[in-house]
Amino acid sequence: MSGVSELVTGEAVALELRPARLPSRGLATLLDLVVAVTAYVVVSIVVVVTTASLDDAAQIALSIATFLLVLVGGPIAVETLSHGRSLGKLACGLRVVRDDGGPIRFRHALVRGAIGVVEILLTLGVVACIASLVSARGRRLGDVFAGTLVVRERVPAARSGLVPPPPPWLAGRFQGLDLSAVPDGLWLAVRQYLGRMGQLDPQVGWTMAVRLAGELAARTGVPVPQGVPPAAYLAAVVQERQVREARRAFGGGSVAAPVVGAGVAATAYGPPASYVPPVVGAGGPSQERAVDRSAGPGTGFVPPA
Structure with a gap:
């Protein structure tokens, strides 16, 4: 290294x-x-x-x-x-x-x-x-x-890369998660992935997101919600942890979640368009299923019905 x-x-x-x-x-x-x-x-x-x-x-x-x-x-x-x-x-x-x-x-x-x-x-x-x-x-x-x-x-x-925030429809969705069992090493891996996912091969990046989402879900004891792209799930949970740390640092006051910046592409968390990607099902990574592409484009930002 x-x-x-x-x-x-x-x-x-x-x-x-x-x-x-x-x-x-x-x-x-x-x-x-x-x-x-x-x-x-x-x-x-x-x-x-x-x-x-x-x-x-x-x-x-x-x-x-x-x-x-x-x-x-x-x-x-x-x-x-x-x-x-x-x-x-x-x-x-x-x-x-x-x-x-x-x-x-x-x-x-x-x-x-x-x-x-x-x-x-x-x-x-x-x-x-x-x-x-x-x-x-x-x-x-x-x-x-x-x-x-x-x-x-x-x-x-120029050497710093902003981690794209989660889509707005996921804001505050994971407030009830117990994050106490998530080790620092996993947080580091998730954050590094989010910061670099734009530089990765789409298929490799999607596979990494599925794996990390499965590990994070296993640590929290709550499966990834069905219909939520794994990368968006990772970003939303990281944002939730960030908000909690900010509340502790500032005495438990109200802390607003970061707003999506103008430079963040709306498809930052979407699966690659060239193949049918696996997503984490409701039962965790062991129940991966294929996305039904007939239902619409796989941008990953359309909230589940």
């Missing part, structure tokens, strides 16, 4: 990004350390001045608490609130994402920060440098255990 990884943002945008390598990560970490150490020194001076009357044991306890809060808790809080973009990473155009390309959460930042104490602070970055050099994607141990990856966020716009 090449050094380019196809990742997907929380907005269902497929991006071909190069994982951040040691020089850029080192510079970002150095900037973060300068800020953190400066804050630690200032806070420590304030603590020493205001607690001069306390005994030695109390001052030592406060010193340890200051270290943990500023040099450990501070970076964790910043990465959580900024969704993986600390000050150093922002300056270097980097971002921490999950392995499936989605935004990190508190647990990811916590694992990265806890292991970073040993990797970066206690060993002066030696362990982190060795791990990053050995890893194929430049990950340190904190990334491995947290299931995260640091990527270059600044890429030319």
Whole structure:
């Protein structure tokens, strides 16, 4: 495989990004350390001045608490609130994402920060440098255990491909699906397929869509609705997951689903016209059937009766 990884943002945008390598990560970490150490020194001076009357044991306890809060808790809080973009990473155009390309959460930042104490602070970055050099994607141990990856966020716009949204008649149709059992690897495969399906051979793309739709339906426990093209089903479920993540991120408020853009062809999810494609029946991928082409063109965007 090449050094380019196809990742997907929380907005269902497929991006071909190069994982951040040691020089850029080192510079970002150095900037973060300068800020953190400066804050630690200032806070420590304030603590020493205001607690001069306390005994030695109390001052030592406060010193340890200051270290943990500023040099450990501070970076964790910043990465959580900024969704993986600390000050150093922002300056270097980097971002921490999950392995499936989605935004990190508190647990990811916590694992990265806890292991970073040993990797970066206690060993002066030696362990982190060795791990990053050995890893194929430049990950340190904190990334491995947290299931995260640091990527270059600044890429030319031409290298990014928008994932076509589902047809309007599928909007909100899958609000009741239980998506908790769908693994990150399957989400990544679905999103990568949606971002690249326009570049695939029509027959190969349709076969992939049928397979992915079957796997997704098996994980949710609900078969693909009859008459819904598999690619449109995949896009609608991905959109539903995106809406749920946005609601969690913004406090459960009302979040509108993306609107179909003017540049999205109306037949983006339709089967190839040169053959009779299989679709996933009501019973899942094992009950595939042929489309009755006498009923009309197979655009895939006509809602079922």
